[in-house]
Amino acid sequence: MDLSNIPQDHNSSEPFSSSSMHSADIKSARRLEKSGVTDEYDLQPPVLVHELEKQSGRCPPDIHEDPYLRVVSVQDWNGPDDPGNPYNWSIYKRAYHVLVPGLMCFTITFGSSVYTPAYPELARKFNVSGTVSLLGGLSLPFIGGFAAQYKGWRWTQWTILFIGVACYAISLPMHETYKKIILKQRAQKENVSLPPSTSPTRAAALKFLITVTLLRPLHMLVTEPIVTFFSLYTAFAFAVLFTFFAAFPFVFSGYYSFTPSQTGLVFLAVGLGVLLAAASAIFFDIHLYRRHAHSALATGRFMAEPEHRLYAAMAGSFGIPVGLFWFAWTAEAHVHPAALIVAAVPFGWGNLSLFISAALYLVDVYGPLNGASALAANGVLRYSMGAAFPLFTVQVYEKLGIGWATSLLGFVSLGLLPIPWVLFRWGAKIRAKSQYETVKA
Secondary structure, three states, X not given: OOHHHOOOOOOOOOOOOHXXXXXXXXXXXXXXXXXXXXXXXXXXXXXXXXXXXXXXXOOXXXXXXXXOEEEEOOXXXXXXXXXXXXXXXXXXXXXXXXXXXXXHHHHHHHHHHOOHHHXXXXXXXXXXXXXXXXXXXXXXXXXXXXXXXXXXXXXXXXXXXXXXXXXXXXXXXXXXXXXXHHHHHHHHHOOOOOOOOOOOOHHHHHXXXXXXXXXXHHHHHHHXXXXXXXXXXXXXXXXXXXXXXXXXXXXXXXXXXXOHHHHHHHOHHHHHHHHHHXXXXXXXXXXXXXXXXXXXXXXXXXXXXXXXXXXXHHHHHHHHHHHHHHHHHHHHOOOOHHHHHHHHHHHHHHHXXXXXXXXXXXXXXXXXXXXXXXXXXXXXXXXXXXXXXXXXXXXXXXHXXXXXXXXXXXXHHHHHOHHHHHHHHHHHHHHHOOOOOOOOO
């Protein structure tokens, strides 16, 4: 952007000078000049609003900070305190807009797990195997346990509908948070002409869908060691979690005569581990990662090395095998069921700790666009293994017994345990050889 090309005030014979602009607008324009055009709205010059327009009431109240002139831009915020910027919303409004996506994810998780305690009843009712009944759907099985025991398996599905409708109703007051759309809506509200659309053609959009959205994640999964090994590790941990959806009813109902509601309550131990994982991830972020991030900024770098995102995964890598071996041999010894239930806590903690670090690390390494593809690759493998493992869980437990079946999973987790540690030590060298653009921190 050339500052000399800023149009003149339409009610003044003098050319528009930089001295009449807000300092924040000058800084923003210079940043855009250095960085080049990055969005279609960068092509739109600032629009000047004269005092007469203010007096006519055509402009919103927030422009009266400048008694003479205001620059309205569809290419950036109107200064660091622009109330339209979601970062400047009140803490309560920001918390609400974080809560709603969390509730949506809660609904998905609920739907995938509430069915678990009902699958034995469904197998009997439709005269199918336990494996076939698991295909109907697989945390929050404790609600499904009470629903299945006292109201029948259909109520596990009704509860999904009730929670989904409630979450949708809560989401209705949400506002737009995407900068590009906010600026576009602002321009339309203030009757500012928009630049010509630069939307891709149908053929270009189809090419992007095939090459970037579909093929790039698969390509990264088989060619990028960081993506391959971290996806394998998180996918295995996720698959073991889904294995428990079949193993817990097998163990607690078959060996300890738990009712469906009691079996569902066992999953609260995994939930406790998840809460501990969230707390420990926050601790690592505040006390370890931020310290390195501040040091990086002090030395002129824009971010810390991505490997500092791995503290939670390195700690959690021990929780998974500990929980699995603990569960395996307390169940084999037929000790009090409380010992088995507590074993699920370190597993749940390690499982989520690993996933949190993996998501943050992949995005930090590959950036927003390629990072999204890396996360997609991770998701493909994670959900594929998560869907497959429960289909043979019961057979393996019947063949090997609880102790050795669960120990088999524990030995695999021990083999995968070094992955975050190796990446922490040699991650910089590995990402330097990547075929994709990676962070240079």
